[in-house]
Amino acid sequence: MTNAASSSTSFVSYDAECPFPIQNLPYGVFSTTANPSPRPGVAIGDLILDLDALSRSSHFASSPIPADVFQHANLDKLAAREPAEWAAFRSYLTTLLSSNSPLKDAADKDTLFVPRTASSTQMHMPVRIGDYTDFYASFEHAYNAGVLIRGKENAMQPNWRHLPVGYHGRASSVVVSGTPIRRPVGQILDKVGDTQPIWAPCRRLDYELEIGFIYGGAATKLGERLTPTEAREHIFGLVLMNDWSARDIQTWEYVPLGPFLSKNFGTTISPWIVQPAALDPFKTAKYVQEPAVLPYLQDDEGFGFDVPLTLAVRPENAKEYSRIATSNMKHSYWTYAQMIAHHSSTGAPINPSDMMGSGTLSGPGVDGNPNDDALGSLLERSRLGRQPFELNADRKDMTWLRDGDSIKIEGVVKTKDGYSIGFGECEGTVLPAVLPAA
Incomplete structure (x- = not known):
């Protein structure tokens, strides 16, 4: 028998900590x-x-x-x-x-x-992803990054509260958990003050703690738009996601059109697709959106999901993971339905198995300062690499990812009825860059 506290039981045996009870079925x-x-x-x-x-x-x-x-x-x-x-x-x-x-x-x-x-x-890979778009939907992450790059007075760009900011990623490099990620090589500035780039392995490799959501149902046609209500019905399922990022390549290339090679080399997702119905018990109120959004983005039925997310790092040859961050799926200013609706607002077709990402999900700060334990990227946690921190007893100068580091993201929530709902693991290991022979 299953855990007796469950509201529904299965003939398959599992304990209360198992993330895949009959209430989940991913x-x-x-x-x-x-x-x-x-x-x-x-x-x-x-x-x-x-x-x-x-x-x-x-x-x-x-x-x-x-x-x-x-x-x-x-x-x-x-x-x-x-x-x-x-x-x-x-x-x-x-x-x-x-x-x-x-x-x-x-x-x-x-x-x-x-x-x-x-x-x-x-x-x-659970589906063949045809198109992949990543958003920038966490206010906390956007604010923290903005403060580090532009200062508190100009932290938030004028458009951020009016539309879900996003960029088109590379579907061909989305991989399932357990697939190693090769450190990318690209144009970077060798040192502060340089204006001439060099071509070298990324020195500021980062992770991003995210949720991916997969579109399903009928494809939209060219010129067709979805309302948030219609978009919500098309969410086939959700996965954990790590959008690996090369921050030094990104810094040099992103002006004026945004991320390109700094984001296209690897995105890891968890192998199990959790259906929205399994997360219904964990719905929570969405963010208060001020100023009011334009009518095509209004989502009066909108909500978030109160599901804890954790991220941990295991250095090469280490036996155990060291937890760095604890965030939550609910830390998204924009709802998944709003992101899909905005994506379709120009009439660009969306097809079954297309994937979109939430962007880094970081938790709220404390007394006006970032909460280090809730930051979903090393960019924030290490203050752009300027503030090394202690990962564990063997690494007290953590800033960016090193070759051999493994990243693991998990998402599990326990219900009042005594069972757990989870996504499994989203894991990947950094491999050294490959350079042409001299």
């Missing part, structure tokens, strides 16, 4: 040593329900979604279904996995479930 794509073909699955406890195998079984007769949707190496077909079908399939899965389900004693049960272990299971 989607992912996995393979095993016994069957190396990537295929869709659902995490439940310490197991994965193989949706490909399920779709070929007699248990699938009552599914509201056709079997062929799950007989592919990604979740693109599912993401392209209508939102009402996602809800119906979630209900079907909940019934199928409940404590009184006939599947509990089914003869083929062992062929439908595989252990969710690092030694026997490999996770893959």
Whole structure:
């Protein structure tokens, strides 16, 4: 049996700390040593329900979604279904996995479930991301960065409270958790005061603690716009995200058109896509937006999600991670629906499996000063590298990421009913830059 405190129980056993109870049911794509073909699955406890195998079984007769949707190496077909079908399939899965389900004693049960272990299971990109846009939606992060770059009087750009600022990222370098990230090489200024750049490995490599959200349902057509209410229905799911950033490359290149090579070399996402329905119990009021936004961005139904996020670093050869930051999904001034609505406001088409990111999520300061424990980037935590801090006993001069450093982002929230909802891990390790042979 499952944790008795849960409001709904499953015949799959798991404890209260497990991030994948029956109330979660996130989607992912996995393979095993016994069957190396990537295929869709659902995490439940310490197991994965193989949706490909399920779709070929007699248990699938009552599914509201056709079997062929799950007989592919990604979740693109599912993401392209209508939102009402996602809800119906979630209900079907909940019934199928409940404590009184006939599947509990089914003869083929062992062929439908595989252990969710690092030694026997490999996770893959859950969808094929066609387009990727990253926003800059946390007021706290934008303010902290603005103070460091422009001073308190000019910290916030005049447009920031009027529209969700964003940039188009590189979909081809979005990778699943566990994929190493190569330190980029680019144009940087060798020292303060230089005006002639050099071409060298990035010296100011950073992480960004973010949430990614994946668009689903019908594609919008050229010239079509979505309201925030319509946009909200198209959120297929959410993932943890680390938008790796080369701050020295960014400083030199971003004027006048913004980030380019400083952001296109790697973005890591967690392998499990958490459905918005699983986060419904954690809805919280959205930010008060002043001045009032223009009508096309008004989101009277808007909300955030009160889900804690943590980020930790493990230096090369270290046994354990050292936590650097504790933030929250709710620290976004703009709602996910507003970001999608703004993205569509020019009539640019949005397609199923497109991904957008929240931008760095940093928590509020204390007494007018940044709260070091809630800062989602090293740019903020080290004050642009000017203020080294102690990571652990072995590294007391932390500023930027070093080769061999591993970053791990987690997001888990515990309910009053005694169960947990989580995203799994978003992890990546920095590899040394590669330079041409002399």
